[in-house]
Amino acid sequence: MQEKLKTKVEGSVLQMEWTFDAPRELVFAAFTEKEHLEAWWGPEGWQTEITTFDFVEGGIWHYCMRCKDPAQGDFxxxxxxxxxxxxxxxxxxxxxxxxxxxxxxxxxxxxxxGSENVTTFESIGDRTRVVFRSDFKTEEAVKQVLEMGMKEGFTSQLHRLDQWLLQRTVS
Known part of the structure; x- marks a missing residue:
């Protein structure tokens, strides 16, 4: 069952939640392994190239998302x-x-x-609830990213992740 992105704004904190039909270890790997991220990160019609990915404390993740879809007009x-x-x-x-x-x-x-973020992965049977908490410096910063279409873009990429996970969990 597909759930939509749940979003809550409290002051300078943006919290979003999505539940995936996949086990926690697989969902965590999708977010934390370079080859997996490149397969789904970014909105539909965009392709991600990761130039640096060092998933350790203090490590850097540097990437570029490029719009490859001519139907997206100016994008x-x-x-x-x-x-x-x-x-x-x-x-x-x-x-x-x-x-x-x-x-x-x-x-x-x-x-x-920019923001400071905590992403948590909670097992719910054979499903995984992921909670994304982003702390911004100001309420205006939250409004700015939302006006830039962050929620819509993030929803699109989470749908892409749903499809990627489905390909790996169908037996």
Whole structure:
């Protein structure tokens, strides 16, 4: 059963939740292994290339999402660079990371908001509930990322992950 993204904003905190029809270890691996992330990370019609991925505390994840879908109009050909710094890892229950917009060289954007994030993975039978908590510096920063379409883009990529997981759990 497909659940929609549950979203809650409280001040400068954005919390989202999604339940996957897959076991926790597989869902955790999908979020924490380079080859898996490249297969589904980014909205529909976008392709992700990871230039650096070191899933250890203090490690860096630097990537580029590129729009490959001409039907997306002005977005076609666009690049969106991101950089994360892993803060804490408690596999397969959770991990924490700082998340930023960046450029191709990994320089963090001063104009776009960054956040401190905790992602938790909870087993519910043979399903997994994932809770994404993002702490921004201000309420305005939360509003800015939401106005940029973050919720819609994230929903699209979580649907892509649902499909990726389905291919690995069908026996």
């Amino acid at each position: 076609y050909g666009m690049e969106s660079w991101g950089k994360a710094i892993f803060r804490q890892i408690d596999a397969p229950q959770s991990y924490a990371h700082a998340d930023y917009f960046s450029d191709a060289s990994g320089t963090i954007s001063e104009e776009l908001p």
